[in-house]
Amino acid sequence: MSPAPLSAHDLLGKPEAGWRLALFRVIFESETRAGRLFDKLLVVLILLSVGTVVADSVEPLHRRYSALFDALEWGFTAIFTLEYLARLLCVRRPGRYARSFYGVVDLLALLPTYLAMVAPGLHALIDVRVLRLLRIFRIFKLTAYVAEYQALGDALRASRRKILVFLSAVLMIVLVVGTLMYVVEGPAHGFTSIPTAVYWAITTMTTVGFGDIAPHTGLGRFISSVMMLLGWGTLAVPTGIVTAEMTARRVLAPAIPLPQPAACPQCGAQGHAADSAFCRRCGARLPASS
Numbered sequence: 045m046s047p048a049p050l051s052a053h054d055l056l057g058k059p060e061a062g063w064r065l066a067l068f069r070v071i072f073e074s075e076t077r078a079g080r081l082f083d084k085l086l087v088v089l090i091l092l093s094v095g096t097v098v099a100d101s102v103e104p105l106h107r108r109y110s111a112l113f114d115a116l117e118w119g120f121t122a123i124f125t126l127e128y129l130a131r132l133l134c135v136r137r138p139g140r141y142a143r144s145f146y147g148v149v150d151l152l153a154l155l156p157t158y159l160a161m162v163a164p165g166l167h168a169l170i171d172v173r174v175l176r177l178l179r180i181f182r183i184f185k186l187t188a189y190v191a192e193y194q195a196l197g198d199a200l201r202a203s204r205r206k207i208l209v210f211l212s213a214v215l216m217i218v219l220v221v222g223t224l225m226y227v228v229e230g231p232a233h234g235f236t237s238i239p240t241a242v243y244w245a246i247t248t249m250t251t252v253g254f255g256d257i258a259p260h261t262g263l264g265r266f267i268s269s270v271m272m273l274l275g276w277g278t279l280a281v282p283t284g285i286v287t288a289e290m291t292a293r294r295v296l297a298p299a300i301p302l303p304q305p306a307a308c309p310q311c312g313a314q315g316h317a318a319d320s321a322f323c324r325r326c327g328a329r330l331p332a333s334s
Contacts, residue, residue, distance in 0.1 A: 057136030
């Protein structure tokens with residue numbers, strides 16, 4: 045039996061008491077009222093900062109509102125810098141958070157602005173701030189969908205050999221057909237090399253069909269028609285493999301565990317019994333079971 049995943053309390057080190065504990069509850073515990081408000085405010089700021097980056101990339105808007113975009117960017121940078129420092133200060137293991145995935149994302153979202161101030165030639169790096177959008181997944185805390193994500197990942201891992209065999213067959217087909225089209229059509233009709241012909245075969249089999257290269261001979265059009273019909277069935281194979289694996293795992297899945305009450309919205313205490321209605325530490329009423 046695999047151990048339960050560690051929470052932020054275990055990985056980062058929850059403070060024992062004082063202002064660090066209060067700050068930890070606001071930042072890392074979204075079950076509390078203050079934590080939910082902090083998460084919503086942070087989501088709004090993230091979306092506004094990403095929107096600023098996107099709007100600033102439009103040349104007419106950049107020429108007209110350049111000063112406004114710069115002011116907004118520095119304002120967002122100052123806010124996210126304070127938030128990053130607050131996360132480091134309120135945990136007992138700040139180095140572990142700094143090395144975590146979202147800690148690195150937070151840092152990458154801040155560095156481009158400061159680097160652009162030191163070296164103006166690095167101004168293009170500011171577009172890396174779009175990585176802030178990744179933080180939305182942390183804020184939303186997709187705990188309700190973790191089981192579904194795990195089921196999809198397990199199904200993909202279990203069927204990876206079948207998918208690899210299928211992809212190898214597809215690669216052989218596009219290589220053979222691409223080479224054949226290079227011989228049939230030739231450079232005169234746009235098939236200037238075998239890689240170019242393989243590119244045409246891939247776009248045709250996947251039913252994309254950009255139209256930048258097209259056959260002109262009767263035999264070439266016949267081969268194209270076969271590739272188009274073959275592409276219809278080809279696209280459905282991986283979906284069927286993964287779906288069959290997920291269905292098999294759902295049939296064999298164990299019973300769903302009983303719901304557990306959420307953390308206390310007042311003091312943040314956890315570990316209550318399944319039928320608890322009040323907090324064991326402060327006596328406050330617990331929210332509905334999750």
